[in-house]
Amino acid sequence: MELRVWGCRGSVPTPGPSTVTYGGNTSCVEVVLDDAETAVVLDAGTGIRALGVDLVARGTRRIVLFLTHLHLDHLEGLRFFAPLWDPRVTVEIHGPRSPVVSLRDRILRAFSPPLFPLDVRDVPARLVFNDLPGDPWRANGLTLSSELVLHPGPTVGFRLETAATAVAYLPDHEPALAGIEGRTPDWISAGGLARDADVVLHDAQYFEDEYDDRIGWGHSSVAHAVRYCEAVGARRLVLFHHEPTHSDRDLERLEDRARELNDGIDPLLAREGMTIDL
Amino acid sequence: MAAKQKQLLLILAREFISNLSTSALIADADGNLVFYNEAAEAVVGRRFAEAGEMPLEQWLDAFEPRGSDSAPLPAERRPTRIAFVERRAAHEVYLVTSADGVEREVEVSAFPLFAHAEEFVGVVAIFWRR
Numbered sequence: 001m002e003l004r005v006w007g008c009r010g011s012v013p014t015p016g017p018s019t020v021t022y023g024g025n026t027s028c029v030e031v032v033l034d035d036a037e038t039a040v041v042l043d044a045g046t047g048i049r050a051l052g053v054d055l056v057a058r059g060t061r062r063i064v065l066f067l068t069h070l071h072l073d074h075l076e077g078l079r080f081f082a083p084l085w086d087p088r089v090t091v092e093i094h095g096p097r098s099p100v101v102s103l104r105d106r107i108l109r110a111f112s113p114p115l116f117p118l119d120v121r122d123v124p125a126r127l128v129f130n131d132l133p134g135d136p137w138r139a140n141g142l143t144l145s146s147e148l149v150l151h152p153g154p155t156v157g158f159r160l161e162t163a164a165t166a167v168a169y170l171p172d173h174e175p176a177l178a179g180i181e182g183r184t185p186d187w188i189s190a191g192g193l194a195r196d197a198d199v200v201l202h203d204a205q206y207f208e209d210e211y212d213d214r215i216g217w218g219h220s221s222v223a224h225a226v227r228y229c230e231a232v233g234a235r236r237l238v239l240f241h242h243e244p245t246h247s248d249r250d251l252e253r254l255e256d257r258a259r260e261l262n263d264g265i266d267p268l269l270a271r272e273g274m275t276i277d278l
Numbered sequence: 279m280a281a282k283q284k285q286l287l288l289i290l291a292r293e294f295i296s297n298l299s300t301s302a303l304i305a306d307a308d309g310n311l312v313f314y315n316e317a318a319e320a321v322v323g324r325r326f327a328e329a330g331e332m333p334l335e336q337w338l339d340a341f342e343p344r345g346s347d348s349a350p351l352p353a354e355r356r357p358t359r360i361a362f363v364e365r366r367a368a369h370e371v372y373l374v375t376s377a378d379g380v381e382r383e384v385e386v387s388a389f390p391l392f393a394h395a396e397e398f399v400g401v402v403a404i405f406w407r408r
Contacts, residue, residue: 097394099392099393099394136279136280143279145279145280147280147283147286148285148286148287148393149286150286150289150290159280161279161280177293178289178290178292178293179292179293179296185281185283186281186282186283186284187283187284187289187292188283188289189286189289190283191281191283192280192281192282192283193280193283195280195281195283196281
């Protein structure tokens with residue numbers, strides 16, 4: 001399994017000279033499997049636009065998209081995802097329903113006027129919607145599980161597992177709000193998803209002092225991300241969902257802070273274009 | 279496979295009742311008592327860390343719940359059982375004998391938790407010493 005990061009910025013796209021190293025596109029990660037016919041994608045932030053162009057070039061006809069939630073920074077790229085406009089393509093979209101509205105109807109709200117000139121019903125590709133959390137999804141030796149996680153509104157996290165490795169993807173997550181200290185992993189938000197994972201891509205939007213003014217906004221400080229990985233026994237932390245106001249230099253200070261807190265989990269900044277080979 | 283973990287709503291409920299000064303407990307969708315708070319420890323006479331998780335019925339039986347006439351309280355009148363089995367809110371006043379041997383009159387309100395319209399994830403019960 002290989003992960004390719006197409007977008008790792010949080011909240012809003014931030015193109016510009018101060019973000020060229022780590023990128024300004026919002027969340028999108030491709031999971032590369034042995035099966036070249038199927039593309040597995042996590043989230044549809046603006047990073048998915050470039051991925052879509054690439055998938056068209058590759059001739060991929062089946063795309064399985066897993067959405068953690070429907071905040072715009074995880075959805076807004078979908079409308080500009082080139083494979084949607086090809087009738088030969090099937091796109092399976094898995095994501096959280098709300099307690100009262102299905103995933104399809106929730107996406108319809110963002111994919112229709114006045115937010116977009118076209119309606120999702122105008123999309124030529126075949127669309128299939130599947131509400132999460134549900135049964136694990138399996139293909140080509142990969143098992144993908146989902147659980148509801150702590151973030152405002154219905155939000156899931158993912159665990160991707162093969163015989164050789166396990167990865168957790170938790171781009172928007174504030175586990176500290178319900179407690180990390182003194183809890184066993186089964187009592188920590190997404191503790192089952194990230195437990196003993198080889199790699200955890202985790203929300204680390206803030207420095208500790210920034211978090212103090214943003215408690216309850218659904219994101220973690222770098223210290224909470226580190227503490228979370230320690231609590232669930234994860235081996236490596238990839239710092240994800242970069243704060244829009246943070247420049248490349250700020251992010252490098254964030255990584256330094258994570259290393260200062262625990263070098264043993266080998267903290268690493270997610271960067272647009274990076275590949276994580278597992 | 280992902281390791282088993284508590285449903286998010288239960289994690290949030292635990293955090294919520296951990297910060298309450300009112301006695302409260304939570305049970306999961308399998309009918310297991312999974313947590314009670316510090317305030318409840320004073321009523322129960324035993325710390326949760328010592329008691330640990332256990333089937334809800336077993337936990338209730340330990341306190342010999344009785345009606346005002348001192349007759350055993352039938353299971354079908356126990357609010358937590360009603361919330362669990364019938365999936366509806368319930369309220370009752372009854373006598374218990376705590377782990378410390380003291381008889382106490384308690385007032386219990388229990389209600390089921392639904393994460394989605396049809397997804398039952400557990401029960402919360404709040405109880406007051408009268």
